[in-house]
Amino acid sequence: MDNDASPNNGPGQAFEALRAEVSLLRRGVEGLTAERHSAPDYGPTLEQMNAYLKEITGWARKVNGQPAMQLTPELLAREIARVAADARKRDREIIEHADRRMGTTISRIERIVESASQASEQARAISIACGTALLAGMLMILTLQALAAILQV
Template sequence: MDDQVTPALAQSSAARAFEDLRGEVSLLRRAIEGLTAERRDQPDYGPTLEALAASNDELRAWARKVSERPALQLTPQQIGEQIEAAASRFRRLDRQELCAEHAQLASAIAEVRAISRTALTDNEQVRRVKIVGGTCFLAALILGLLLAQIAAL
């Protein structure tokens, strides 16, 4: 009897093992199909990555150009010296302009003084003419009165 039970038991165990194996293979197949479907459904990042790489190259080239600029190679002390040189140049130009304006102002003041002296001289001449005229008028009046007195005698 043991012989009959053993083959049946062995057959049922083998059948169950094959069923289990079939289930696992089926599960693996579905998992692989799911991965394939997921892979098909994923977006293609290739163009985006290429655009980012191109942008990165452009940025690298721009940074290289900027780093070659003379202003970025200057030290704070050199920048200060350049600012001081420019400031002294502008102060010198301002000083020259101020001197020129001062000379023009002095010339204008001299003209105004000359005009005022002329006006004072003119006023002085008018005053002198009035004094001389008044004196002559008084002298003529006195002379006329004297002559009238002499003629009346």
């Protein structure tokens, strides 16, 4: 009986392996969250700023190339409004793209957390089943001993 209860055999070893696996999964999830917060990606923002600067430079060249009499306040106001509308449209596209990426990332994290939760529940269920089996075995042994004692009388 003592050999079956040692942690190197059967259920004990399985529990230890499961405990280590759940611990590793938890550290992995925490590492992903910390890594995501510690390493921002400025590439898309810098690319967008570069595109804006190119557009403004082109617009400035266009304005600079026009004679002063042709550049009326109304024409300048229309051009500014057009460029502003284009910039707002690009901003909306960037925000929508970021929203989609954020949703995908959140879904991945939720699946990881759900998997860890399921593993924890499975470990708990296995613990309960093993305890129940141990108790049933002990009761069976006691019953058999009592029956043997009654039959020898």
